[in-house]
Amino acid sequence: MQLAVWTYEGPPHVGAMRVATAMQDMHYVLHAPQGDTYADLLFTMIERRGKRPPVTYTTFQARDLGKDTASIFQNAARDAYERFAPKALLVGASCTAELIQDDPAGLAEALELPCPVIPLELPSYQRKENWGAAETFYRVVRQLVDRDIRPAPREGRRPLVNLLGPCALGFRHRDDVAEVRKLLDSIGIDVNCVAPLDAAPDDIRTLGRADFNIVLYPETGGEAARWLDQALHQPSIRTVPIGVGATREFIAEVAALAGVDETAALVDPQSRMPWWSRSVDSTYLTGKRVFIFGDATHAIAAARIAHEELGFEVCGLGCYNREFAREMRAAAAFYGVDPLITDDHLEVEDAILNASPELVLGTQMERHIAKRFGIPCAVISSPVHVQDFTARHSPQMGFEGANVIFDTWVHPLVMGLEEHLLTMFRDDFEFSDEAGPSHLHGGAPVARPQAEPAPASRMGEVAEMPTATTIEWTAEAEQELKKVPFFVRGKVRRNTEAFAASQGRGAVDLATLYDAKAHYAR
Amino acid sequence: MSGESLLTAPSSGCAPAAQPQVLRERGQREVFCGLTGIIWMHRKMQDAFFLVVGSRTCAHLLQSAAGVMIFAEPRFATAIIEERDLAGMADCQDELDRIVDKLLVRRPEIRTLFLVGSCPSEVIKLDLGKAAQRLDAKFAGSVRILNYSGSGIETTFTEGEDACLTALVPEMPAALAGDAPNLLVVGALPDIVEDQFKRLFDELGIGPVHFLPAKRMAELPKVGPNSVFLLAQPFLTETCGALQRRGAKRLDALFPFGAEGTTDWLRAAAEAFGIDRMHFNRVVAPGRERAKRAIAHRRDRLDGKRITFLPDSQLELPLARFLSTELGMVPVEVGTPYLNRELNARELALLPAGTRLSEGQDVDLQLDRVRLDRPDLTVCGLGLANPLEAEGLSTKWAIELVFSPIHGFEQAGDLAELFARPLRRRDILRV
Numbered sequence: 001m002q003l004a005v006w007t008y009e010g011p012p013h014v015g016a017m018r019v020a021t022a023m024q025d026m027h028y029v030l031h032a033p034q035g036d037t038y039a040d041l042l043f044t045m046i047e048r049r050g051k052r053p054p055v056t057y058t059t060f061q062a063r064d065l066g067k068d069t070a071s072i073f074q075n076a077a078r079d080a081y082e083r084f085a086p087k088a089l090l091v092g093a094s095c096t097a098e099l100i101q102d103d104p105a106g107l108a109e110a111l112e113l114p115c116p117v118i119p120l121e122l123p124s125y126q127r128k129e130n131w132g133a134a135e136t137f138y139r140v141v142r143q144l145v146d147r148d149i150r151p152a153p154r155e156g157r158r159p160l161v162n163l164l165g166p167c168a169l170g171f172r173h174r175d176d177v178a179e180v181r182k183l184l185d186s187i188g189i190d191v192n193c194v195a196p197l198d199a200a201p202d203d204i205r206t207l208g209r210a211d212f213n214i215v216l217y218p219e220t221g222g223e224a225a226r227w228l229d230q231a232l233h234q235p236s237i238r239t240v241p242i243g244v245g246a247t248r249e250f251i252a253e254v255a256a257l258a259g260v261d262e263t264a265a266l267v268d269p270q271s272r273m274p275w276w277s278r279s280v281d282s283t284y285l286t287g288k289r290v291f292i293f294g295d296a297t298h299a300i301a302a303a304r305i306a307h308e309e310l311g312f313e314v315c316g317l318g319c320y321n322r323e324f325a326r327e328m329r330a331a332a333a334f335y336g337v338d339p340l341i342t343d344d345h346l347e348v349e350d351a352i353l354n355a356s357p358e359l360v361l362g363t364q365m366e367r368h369i370a371k372r373f374g375i376p377c378a379v380i381s382s383p384v385h386v387q388d389f390t391a392r393h394s395p396q397m398g399f400e401g402a403n404v405i406f407d408t409w410v411h412p413l414v415m416g417l418e419e420h421l422l423t424m425f426r427d428d429f430e431f432s433d434e435a436g437p438s439h440l441h442g443g444a445p446v447a448r449p450q451a452e453p454a455p456a457s458r459m460g461e462v463a464e465m466p467t468a469t470t471i472e473w474t475a476e477a478e479q480e481l482k483k484v485p486f487f488v489r490g491k492v493r494r495n496t497e498a499f500a501a502s503q504g505r506g507a508v509d510l511a512t513l514y515d516a517k518a519h520y521a522r
Numbered sequence: 523m524s525g526e527s528l529l530t531a532p533s534s535g536c537a538p539a540a541q542p543q544v545l546r547e548r549g550q551r552e553v554f555c556g557l558t559g560i561i562w563m564h565r566k567m568q569d570a571f572f573l574v575v576g577s578r579t580c581a582h583l584l585q586s587a588a589g590v591m592i593f594a595e596p597r598f599a600t601a602i603i604e605e606r607d608l609a610g611m612a613d614c615q616d617e618l619d620r621i622v623d624k625l626l627v628r629r630p631e632i633r634t635l636f637l638v639g640s641c642p643s644e645v646i647k648l649d650l651g652k653a654a655q656r657l658d659a660k661f662a663g664s665v666r667i668l669n670y671s672g673s674g675i676e677t678t679f680t681e682g683e684d685a686c687l688t689a690l691v692p693e694m695p696a697a698l699a700g701d702a703p704n705l706l707v708v709g710a711l712p713d714i715v716e717d718q719f720k721r722l723f724d725e726l727g728i729g730p731v732h733f734l735p736a737k738r739m740a741e742l743p744k745v746g747p748n749s750v751f752l753l754a755q756p757f758l759t760e761t762c763g764a765l766q767r768r769g770a771k772r773l774d775a776l777f778p779f780g781a782e783g784t785t786d787w788l789r790a791a792a793e794a795f796g797i798d799r800m801h802f803n804r805v806v807a808p809g810r811e812r813a814k815r816a817i818a819h820r821r822d823r824l825d826g827k828r829i830t831f832l833p834d835s836q837l838e839l840p841l842a843r844f845l846s847t848e849l850g851m852v853p854v855e856v857g858t859p860y861l862n863r864e865l866n867a868r869e870l871a872l873l874p875a876g877t878r879l880s881e882g883q884d885v886d887l888q889l890d891r892v893r894l895d896r897p898d899l900t901v902c903g904l905g906l907a908n909p910l911e912a913e914g915l916s917t918k919w920a921i922e923l924v925f926s927p928i929h930g931f932e933q934a935g936d937l938a939e940l941f942a943r944p945l946r947r948r949d950i951l952r953v
Contacts, residue, residue, distance in 0.1 A: 001618065002601070002602045003602075003625065004602050005596055005598075006581075009578075011579040014579075034678065035673075036579060038583045038587060041586065044909060050911070059549075062675040076550065083886060095641075095642055124577060
């Protein structure tokens with residue numbers, strides 16, 4: 001058993017729901033107990049969909065167990081087919097139904113419904129949401145693709161690609177698709193099919209018409225792309241165009257594979273991020289320590305942007321989906337940090353405190369951790385809450401995505417001039433660091449963690465810097481520490497205490513404080 | 523107050539003249555499971571921790587339902603059953619011991635630990651009762667370890683609270699035969715409402731009054747043959763039975779929603795304690811008048827509007843009664859996940875003739891009826907609200923009715939406002 005308060009991912013059948021809900025003319029009959037319908041509200045509330053997810057649950061109860069759960073399933077499948085007339089039906093079980101072993105595949109087959117039935121085996125006690133989405137999409141593709149449909153001869157037509165991976169409940173999937181379509185169009189490439197988002201079973205059938213595939217999200221589209229490569233010899237592009245550099249690489253790779261000229265896409269007059277980042281106003285961003293956590297794809301892309309395009313220092317990097325542990329380890333090695341591969345948010349919290357970042361890039365969960373410790377934060381990856389399904393166009397991919405990312409990440413930081421003023425006038429009663437950044441509301445942030453009343457929220461652990469030792473501070477040194485800007489104060493405190501401990505000094509006085517400063521300055 | 527009046531307290535409602543027809547359907551039920559009750563119960567019981575023994579789905583449900591509250595100071599968690607537990611490679615009972623040890627070391631302030639059963643734990647027949655007994659003996663004196671089931675196969679939404687309170691009833695100290703009669707108010711209420719009721723009972727001269735659940739384990743009230751109790755919530759069937767088995771008597775009343783419901787509810791207690799009628803009227807009048815005034819502000823908007831309730835919390839019946847008798851709304855269909863006729867007898871009697879009652883659900887058929895009826899307002903869960911709005915039907919999402927203070931005189935206006943707001947918004951918007 002594993003003790004969990006928060007989970008980064010839902011169970012795998014939620015992944016299957018994300019594929020079913022993304023698609024048109026698809027329906028999912030889910031053998032599940034009463035109560036599992038809670039997952040509907042992820043789609044109707046967080047993504048604000050105006051339609052119910054195309055999912056029929058059997059919602060069996062205790063009194064049904066041992067006698068007629070199998071017939072309940074068959075009735076539900078038959079009724080769902082009659083009512084919704086889908087072009088293909090997904091059938092599967094949630095965690096509880098997996099235990100009662102009713103075999104949805106066999107039961108559905110026995111109904112001889114006049115549409116393809118795609119059985120799903122999603123091991124709920126081993127796997128999670130992303131895996132469930134990838135597996136479901138792979139099953140859908142494998143069963144529905146017409147292997148005889150191949151690309152037409154290239155003469156006299158534009159290259160044709162599929163975009164694989166966008167799903168329901170995907171972080172910025174809607175706008176990423178629009179952005180990538182625009183990019184491709186600018187160099188004369190057409191999109192055959194985006195899947196699963198908005199694809200119907202008939203569209204899946206004709207995936208083979210495309211010259212190659214573009215995997216926008218390896219977490220959800222990777223498996224299907226691999227199979228298409230094997231079965232139809234459709235190559236795939238796996239560079240994810242998040243960030244200016246990655247977008248340029250992506251364009252070059254796509255253009256090479258399609259045999260087209262990439263120039264038109266590379267000069268985008270709307271791409272402002274490189275100049276914004278070079279403008280002197282951004283100088284203060286140099287070397288800011290950033291901690292990055294999320295799904296592997298977004299975290300790795302964010303690390304590259306942070307390092308190459310904003311001049312930050314990556315002080316922590318990790319992901320919650322262990323399916324991509326190998327990629328994550330390689331990326332972490334590149335930035336010289338220990339990869340953090342965990343789905344335990346308490347471990348992430350400890351890692352953040354240890355790294356003392358000035359900016360956290362993460363999920364909804366890291367947003368809350370950062371808020372509690374008064375560290376600026378921006379969201380780069382699922383799981384996300386309703387505010388990250390925006391009404392406005394806000395992609396992560398392509399050049400517009402890079403514009404969005406620049407604004408999003410810089411916004412929570414104290415702005416450059418303000419940072420200087422805070423240091424100069426720190427004792428000014430109206431303009432002290434306790435007042436917080438002026439452009440963020442509600443932000444009296446930053447009592448440093450030690451000053452908080454010990455919240456019992458971390459399963460009873462006191463929310464303190466984990467290395468807080470018993471080393472005493474003289475009143476004078478404590479006073480001097482307060483003059484250090486709040487966003488580095490935690491780090492200075494920790495460094496100074498570590499230095500004092502290494503020197504065998506029992507207390508931190510003014511001299512120790514400045515000795516430590518000199519020591520770390522080397 | 524006299525002992526005699528206690529003995530004459532009615533123990534159940536007057537039998538309704540005619541049993542209304544109830545539509546019973548079985549099919550897909552779009553409802554929460556009982557685990558959801560943890561979200562408000564853990565706020566109420568401040569030294570209790572709720573450990574769900576279940577799957578990743580259970581953990582995901584709790585965090586989806588709890589929204590951001592999960593970060594405030596959660597005293598709940600899920601022990602997620604893994605492959606090795608199912609394959610018998612790990613003994614579930616040992617695993618549970620290990621997790622409880624770990625938990626209690628980290629949360630030494632916890633005095634009650636609920637092991638909460640889920641669908642997976644019930645289906646694999648993991649004996650949480652036995653586990654609770656064993657662990658209780660181990661932590662004897664420091665932490666009380668109890669168990670109940672919040673599984674979806676057994677409980678719907680608020681029935682989780684019923685199951686939890688039922689587990690608490692045997693923990694209540696026994697009142698002795700010579701003890702003064704006491705009044706129990708049963709059902710978790712927001713603190714502010716609890717305090718309002720306390721003040722009213724004080725003024726009426728009714729006491730001692732205790733609330734179940736209590737804020738702390740050590741404050742669990744006594745119960746015995748001299749106890750009478752008022753249900754503050756309609757979904758407490760099992761708790762009611764457990765209290766009656768300990769000798770306590772239920773006071774039959776409307777549930778305390780609106781001016782009339784609250785008056786009737788207080789009156790039941792006043793009569794049981796032999797309170798003078800004039801005194802009762804004098805004490806109750808100011809609150810009752812305030813409630814009526816506050817309700818009147820919303821009446822012009824709600825009067826004559828047709829409303830349908832989809833099943834959710836069992837609050838549907840008393841709320842439909844309140845909206846109908848005090849605001850002039852017309853209930854079209856009142857759906858409830860489970861209908862306890864005895865507890866709701868007086869509510870049923872006040873519903874207008876011709877109200878369609880339904881128990882259980884086949885959600886697709888029920889939505890067909892909603893589309894046909896086209897009520898002015900549909901009270902439903904969050905999985906249905908936006909899709910219905912997109913079809914042009916106004917909705918009020920039901921969960922808010924469980925999370926907001928809606929009981930008693932002072933909340934009557936707020937309660938009416940919850941139903942008026944979606945209609946007002948619809949009138950305002952020009953986009």
